[in-house]
Structures are given as structure tokens and as C-alpha cells.
Amino acid sequence: MSFLHLLILSGLFQTIRTAGLTGYQINGGVNSLLGNSxxxxxxxxxxxxxxxxxxxxxxxxxxxxxxxxxxxxxxxxxxxxxxxLDNSNRTTVAGYDYYSVQAETPPSFVNYNIPTVPQAGYNNRTIDYAQGRTFGGSSALNYMAYHRPTIGSMQMWADAVQDDDWTWDNVLPFYKKSVNFTAPDYTKINPQFDIQYNESVLTPPGGPLQISYGNHMFDYGLALQDGFEKIGIGAINGTNAGNLIGYGPQTGTLNPVGATRDSSxxxxxxxxxxxxxxxxxxxxxxxxxxxxxxxxxxxxxxxxxxxxxxxxxxxxxxxxxxxxxxxxxxxxxxxxxxxxxxxxxxxxxxxxxxxxxxxxxxMWDQPWIGLAYKTTYETQTQVILNNPNVTGQAVSEYLANQSGLLAGIGGGESVGWEKLPSRSRASFSNTTLALLSRFPPDWPEIELDPLAYSPVPDNVSSTDHYITLGACLVAPLSRGNMTISSNDTNDRPIINPAWMTHPGDMEVAVQAFKRVREWATASGIATAAAYNPSADVRTDAQIVDWIRENGNLIYHPTSxxxxxxxxxxxxxxxxxxxxxxxxxxxxxxxxxxxxxxxxxxxxxxxxxxxxxxxxxxxx
Missing domain, CATH: 3.50.50.60 (FAD/NAD(P)-binding domain)
Structure with missing residues (x-):
């Protein structure tokens, strides 16, 4: 039996057994059958x-x-x-989270994969939108990143609905009520990360949702932290205390005991x-x-x-x-x-x-762009390519010690947020500047993300590694919508996120693209020519063309x-x-x-x- 099959079988049994889905439980002499639920x-x-x-x-x-x-x-x-049951351990094992949002053939049993209408801002491309079709919903599909909004954004919420119940101080107890936080385990995470966080906003344990830093962080995260410092983005004391201007490791919805996804x-x-x-x-x-x-x-x-x-x-x-x-x-x-x-x-x-x-x-949604680089740092490339030596070792570490490449979310080692610096804003139109000024001072305009998953060229070798460094527009100006084509909920809704249809979003995206490149260069993580886009994409016009053809999404529709x-x-x-x-x-x-x-x-x-x-x- 292969390591992968062993992982699927043993992991699935453990998930069902610990979840109380073994068919029945005996609690104080009372027989509680699974079917009772x-x-x-x-x-x-x-x-x-x-x-x-x-x-x-x-x-x-x-x-x-x-x-x-x-x-x-x-x-x-x-x-x-x-x-x-419907998707084996691809949605349970932390390091397999990249599987869940991919369009699959045949279609996934846990993902609606709703196609958008042609997106004018993305060269009229139609993009499949991942949405959870399972108990757990999209918390069963996502990359498990967990961070809270800012104090100013929640004040804006309260002002928008004319109800002070929605200010930061009044929602923080409900954030805390949901979670059970586990501090970093430096026997499994490189202690050089020296993760800083504000424990007061995470404790006492409320539960039942487990959040932690996972049991694995890739070492490229340390280089990315250095890169943030060099481009003028400083460290913050965690990502859950109402401040997101800066960088830091990101918590995730992971149960560290088994290094498994914790969904709703x-x-x-x-x-x-x-x-x-x-x-x-x-x-x-x-x-x-x-x-x-x-x-x-x-x-x-x-x-x-x-x-x-x-x-x-x-x-x-x-x-x-x-x-x-x-x-x-x-x-x-x-x-x-x-x-x-x-x-x-x-x-x-x-x-x-x-x-x-x-x-x-x-409808609000956040456009996302991802730049792929070859790197000498270890990433998830060889796991995705199913390199038997790498995968075998990863599975062994995961099963024996809940550590290694499969025990983290494959990202979040160092995530940064910022209002774009003045030199980046110099090209913005007055309209764009005015619209962005409506967001509170602590509301970032872009988020800079690393992902250990990346597209790779056809000739990738068994020792190559690639990484995605991305930028998300977290103060988008475009607004989308959805509607229906019939009175039957079995028919798919018609969705139009309308990414990049406001010209201000493209102005921000071009500068975000440039900030990703600055970050990659400053960190030293990109040790070879960029894979996609190539270094030949330099002018603003070329960057716009590339974004329209390669821009993507981060699956955060609201409102x-x-x-x-x-x-x-x-x-x-x-x-x-x-x-x-x-x-x-x-x-x-x-x-x-x-x-x-x-x-x-x-x-x-x-x-x-x-x-x-x-x-x-x-x-």
C-alpha cells in the first residue's frame, strides 16, 4: 500500500473516529446513534x-x-x-488545501465551481468561482487563513448600519467566543520565526474553532520578512488585534493536534x-x-x-x-x-x-494577482508534482509526528498589508485618490501574500522549487452583482464580480504588481528569472495587459x-x-x-x- 493510500485511509478513520461519527457513542450509559443527528x-x-x-x-x-x-x-x-467522505483527505490534510479550490474533471463533489459571466476587466475571461458544497461550506475549501479586520473598518461598519453594536470593542468578544487558540509549537516550527502576537485578543479559549500557526512554516518566510523590512513595511504584533498595517505570520483554522483543517x-x-x-x-x-x-x-x-x-x-x-x-x-x-x-x-x-x-x-470582491518565481528555497512544488521521495517523507512525518510539509497551510509565513507609499500613489488619478481616502487610515489597500504553490514550466526537474508571491486589492472600488435565470435553485445563479472594471482598481493593481517585484528582489527569494510574468513585462501598459490576462481571485464575495x-x-x-x-x-x-x-x-x-x-x- 502506498504512503498516500495509507494517509487517506488512516487519516479518514481518525477523522471519523475523533469526530464522534463512528456510528454510535456511549455517553453515561446512553446509546447515541449517529442517525439521531x-x-x-x-x-x-x-x-x-x-x-x-x-x-x-x-x-x-x-x-x-x-x-x-x-x-x-x-x-x-x-x-x-x-x-x-466526498473528497477523501484532500480537504482534511492541511498541506493539501490547494486541491480544494481547483476546478476538477470530473467536477468536485464539494465545490459548486460557479462560472462567472465574461469578466470585462479580465479580457472577457470566464472564471470558475469556488464555493463550498458541503458541511463546512467554504471553510472546507479555503486556504485556512484567519485574520480579523481593523478597528477603523469596524467603526465604518457601525457607521454604515447606524448601530454602535458593530464597533471593534463590541464585536471583539464575539470573535473571541468562537476560537480556541494554540500558541506556536517551536518543536515543529522553526524557532527563528519568533512569532509575535497579542494573546489578550485570543484568550481565554472560547471555542470550538481551533486556530493556530500550524505545525510547519517554510523557511522562505524568514527571507520574506527581511524583504518586508527592506521595502519599508514593519512588523506588527499579530494579525488579530485590529491592526493590519505591517507584516507578520498569519494564524489559520488548523487543529494542531492532528495538523488537520478545522472547519465550521x-x-x-x-x-x-x-x-x-x-x-x-x-x-x-x-x-x-x-x-x-x-x-x-x-x-x-x-x-x-x-x-x-x-x-x-x-x-x-x-x-x-x-x-x-x-x-x-x-x-x-x-x-x-x-x-x-x-x-x-x-x-x-x-x-x-x-x-x-x-x-x-x-457585491464586493477582492481581485488578486500572483507572480511565479523559481527559488532555491523549499516549497510545495515537489509534493504537487508527486515526487515519490518527497511525498513519501512528507507523509511519514505527517502520520508519525503531525509535522513536515503537510502540516501547515503552505503560506502565511509572512503576510504584509500597507497603504501604498507616496511614490506608488504619484500616478493615481485625483478620482482614485479621493475614493481611496474614504477608507479609514488603518484599512490597507493591498495585501502581499506568499503561497508555497505555484504554476511550473513543463520542463521542471525533480529538484526545482517555485513560489507564488501575490497581491490582493483589499480596498477594491469595483462592485459586482448576481441575479437569477429561473425560479429553480437547482439552476446556477448568474454571477458578475466585475473585477477591475473601475479604473482605480487597475491603477492600484499596477502599483501592487511593482511592490510584489520589489518585495521579491529585496528578500532574495527570486534567485532565477521570474517564471510568470517574465522580466520583459516592465512598462505600465505591459503590466496592465498581463493583469487582464492573468488576474485572478481570492474567493471573498460579500454584501x-x-x-x-x-x-x-x-x-x-x-x-x-x-x-x-x-x-x-x-x-x-x-x-x-x-x-x-x-x-x-x-x-x-x-x-x-x-x-x-x-x-x-x-x-
Whole structure:
């Protein structure tokens, strides 16, 4: 048996066993069967709360509601199933995280891979957008990076929704409530990293989401830190204390005990499954939300996928329905249920329940560019190429000691954020400068990221290593949208992130491209000619052409069901996530953000914790 097969089999068994999914548990003499956690397909049932979407926010809010001492009954509806079963260990082993966002043939069972419309800013290319189709949602697919937004960006949030509950001081307790932090383990991480962080914003342990620095960091990170210093970006005391102007190692959603991904499924959902009577419905799609004559959400029609794909039945809610289907599917579900732009619903003969012009609009997303370099430092290149010697050793270290190349996220050793320096801004138009000035002083304009994964040339050797150094626009000016083509949620939503359609974004991207090159040169990490783009790409015009043909994404769509005050006609929900125009219905996921703060994947957890607190305290 190969090392890889051994890893898959032993790792999968360990994941299932430790998760309490062995079929049953004996707790104090009580026999708790695995099937007790599953709703019975095809049978109509009533719950206090129904959560639509078992993703990052959905599992978190469902768990908090189910764990409340009041003993509320809670159901979670998820179109997908369990990623450990549907996608082997490619979504569980930390070092395999690059697999999960790739378009696959045949298509992945855990990834929607929704194609965008042709993107005008990217030479009319159509790009597959990864979104989680599994319990855990996109927390089961992402690169596991975890960092929080800034103090100023949360003040901007509070101002935008006219509710001081959303200031940094008022959301920090909910960030802390979600996580269980593990300090760096220098028996597995090179102690030269000397990782600095603010422990007060991470402790005491709240849980159940595990965050750590992983059990492996590539040594190129030390060179990149030196490169940051040389180009004028200084160190910061961690990435979770409300300050992101500077550089530092990044925490990730990794359980350091097994060096495995910790998703909302392995943390929140499994905690609820082991301690409550929560019911989950797998491979079940929400078709439409039902309302009574008073426009109160009372239930939803669902459809079981598989052998009987057209078998529909109704689940009812005594208290509330919570939509947590993500930035594309949450607005889709609202629209097919009669909440959305009047013209869209009339064109598709969908009865209007509540007119809401903002549904599907105001979508924020962050463009990303990645420059590939050959380097003498070790990266993940040989693992990706399945070099048997490298892979065999990596698997052995992982299984024996939860260390080595597979025990970290393959990035995040040194991540930097900055407002572009004055010499970079000299070429910006007055319009661009004015728009960027609206962001708070602590809101970075670009994020500089290393990835141990990189495209490689056809003639790559068994000793070559390549690295990606990228730049993300974290203060984007372009706004996208999504809509629907039918009243059927089985049909894919039509998504248009509209990357680089605002001219200011391209101005910033050109300078970000140049900063990546400065960083690469200053660090000494690029010891050979750049692979892509080549050094021949030098002028601004050439850089623009390259970005339009090679620009990509970082999978952070938000704000398509944006939160806002009653005075804002485009606001879909209020500051407590209640859908305007109806009752008994909330939207709790990244689509609810009023805008996209400069953060990684953790804002969904905070939102879920905060809205759960509102619900449980009668707000």
C-alpha cells in the first residue's frame, strides 16, 4: 500500500473516529446513534429554527441556537454532504488545501465551481468561482487563513448600519467566543520565526474553532520578512488585534493536534451533534421559503437529491428561518421566494412578497494577482508534482509526528498589508485618490501574500522549487452583482464580480504588481528569472495587459444582501440581520456584510455569534 493510500485511509478513520461519527457513542450509559443527528428525508417536520446552509456561518449559528439551555430544536439544510467522505483527505490534510479550490474533471463533489459571466476587466475571461458544497461550506475549501479586520473598518461598519453594536470593542468578544487558540509549537516550527502576537485578543479559549500557526512554516518566510523590512513595511504584533498595517505570520483554522483543517463542520456542527438534538439534512436543497398572509416566514420547501431528485417536502419553523447559503445562493433563495428586485421577479413570473432592490447587488470582491518565481528555497512544488521521495517523507512525518510539509497551510509565513507609499500613489488619478481616502487610515489597500504553490514550466526537474508571491486589492472600488435565470435553485445563479472594471482598481493593481517585484528582489527569494510574468513585462501598459490576462481571485464575495439602516433603500436586512419587508427571516453569512472589510474568512463566525446572541436575547 502506498504512503498516500495509507494517509487517506488512516487519516479518514481518525477523522471519523475523533469526530464522534463512528456510528454510535456511549455517553453515561446512553446509546447515541449517529442517525439521531439526521432529519428523516421526505418526512415533514417542524423545528424552532431552520438554518439554510451548513457553511461557515450556518453551522456556527445553528450550533449556538441548539446549544442554548432552552433546548430549542434546530435543523440545518445542506445541499452537499461530508467532505471527508466526498473528497477523501484532500480537504482534511492541511498541506493539501490547494486541491480544494481547483476546478476538477470530473467536477468536485464539494465545490459548486460557479462560472462567472465574461469578466470585462479580465479580457472577457470566464472564471470558475469556488464555493463550498458541503458541511463546512467554504471553510472546507479555503486556504485556512484567519485574520480579523481593523478597528477603523469596524467603526465604518457601525457607521454604515447606524448601530454602535458593530464597533471593534463590541464585536471583539464575539470573535473571541468562537476560537480556541494554540500558541506556536517551536518543536515543529522553526524557532527563528519568533512569532509575535497579542494573546489578550485570543484568550481565554472560547471555542470550538481551533486556530493556530500550524505545525510547519517554510523557511522562505524568514527571507520574506527581511524583504518586508527592506521595502519599508514593519512588523506588527499579530494579525488579530485590529491592526493590519505591517507584516507578520498569519494564524489559520488548523487543529494542531492532528495538523488537520478545522472547519465550521469539525468545530461548531460536530459540537452540536455530540451535545444536542440538532438535526441535519444532507444532500437537501432549499427550493423556496414559505410565507403566511402576514408575510411571516413559516417554512420552506426542500428537495432531496439523489435517487429521488424530484421528491419535495416541507419543513416548518415555529420561530425563525435563517438563510446562510452564501453570497451567491442566499440572494438567489430570497429571489425565488419572492424577495428581490421587482423587475427580475416579474420577468420570471415569481410572485412578489417584498420588493427589495438591493438583493444581489453591491457585491464586493477582492481581485488578486500572483507572480511565479523559481527559488532555491523549499516549497510545495515537489509534493504537487508527486515526487515519490518527497511525498513519501512528507507523509511519514505527517502520520508519525503531525509535522513536515503537510502540516501547515503552505503560506502565511509572512503576510504584509500597507497603504501604498507616496511614490506608488504619484500616478493615481485625483478620482482614485479621493475614493481611496474614504477608507479609514488603518484599512490597507493591498495585501502581499506568499503561497508555497505555484504554476511550473513543463520542463521542471525533480529538484526545482517555485513560489507564488501575490497581491490582493483589499480596498477594491469595483462592485459586482448576481441575479437569477429561473425560479429553480437547482439552476446556477448568474454571477458578475466585475473585477477591475473601475479604473482605480487597475491603477492600484499596477502599483501592487511593482511592490510584489520589489518585495521579491529585496528578500532574495527570486534567485532565477521570474517564471510568470517574465522580466520583459516592465512598462505600465505591459503590466496592465498581463493583469487582464492573468488576474485572478481570492474567493471573498460579500454584501449581496447587505445590512443597512431603514433610510437606505438598497439595504436588504437591518443591523440585526432581519430581512426587511417580512418577519421571521434573517440572512446570516458574508452576503449580509455592508461591505467587505480587510479580513480573511473569520467574519462569518463573528457575525453568526453576534446574531445568535441577538436571537437568544429576543432581539
Amino acid at each position: 439526521f432529519g428523516q428525508p421526505g418526512v415533514e417536520a417542524t423545528y424552532d429554527y431552520i438554518v439554510i446552509g451548513g457553511g461557515t456561518a450556518g453551522n456556527a449559528i445553528a450550533a449556538r441556537l441548539a446549544l442554548d439551555p432552552a433546548g430549542y430544536s434546530v435543523a440545518v439544510i445542506e445541499t452537499g454532504s461530508f467532505y471527508e 463542520k469539525t468545530s461548531f456542527l460536530e459540537t452540536a451533534m455530540q451535545n444536542t438534538n440538532i438535526k441535519i439534512y444532507q444532500t437537501t436543497t432549499a427550493k423556496r421559503i414559505l410565507f403566511d398572509d402576514n408575510k411571516e416566514a413559516t417554512g420552506l420547501v426542500v428537495e432531496m437529491q439523489g435517487i429521488h431528485p424530484t421528491a419535495q417536502y416541507t419543513l416548518s419553523a415555529r420561530r425563525e428561518i435563517i438563510v446562510s447559503a452564501g453570497a451567491f445562493h442566499s440572494p438567489q433563495l430570497l429571489m425565488v421566494s419572492g424577495i428581490g428586485p421587482r423587475a427580475t421577479l416579474e420577468d420570471l413570473n415569481i410572485p412578489l412578497v417584498a420588493e427589495s432592490e438591493g438583493v444581489g447587488q453591491n 449581496s444582501c447587505a445590512m443597512g439602516p431603514s433610510s437606505d433603500p438598497s439595504a436588504v436586512i437591518d443591523s440585526h440581520a432581519r430581512v426587511r419587508g417580512v418577519t421571521g427571516l434573517r440572512v446570516v453569512d458574508a452576503s449580509a456584510f455592508p461591505f467587505l472589510p480587510p479580513r480573511a474568512s473569520d467574519g462569518d463566525d463573528m457575525l453568526a455569534e453576534k446574531i445568535a446572541d441577538y436571537i437568544l436575547t429576543g432581539q
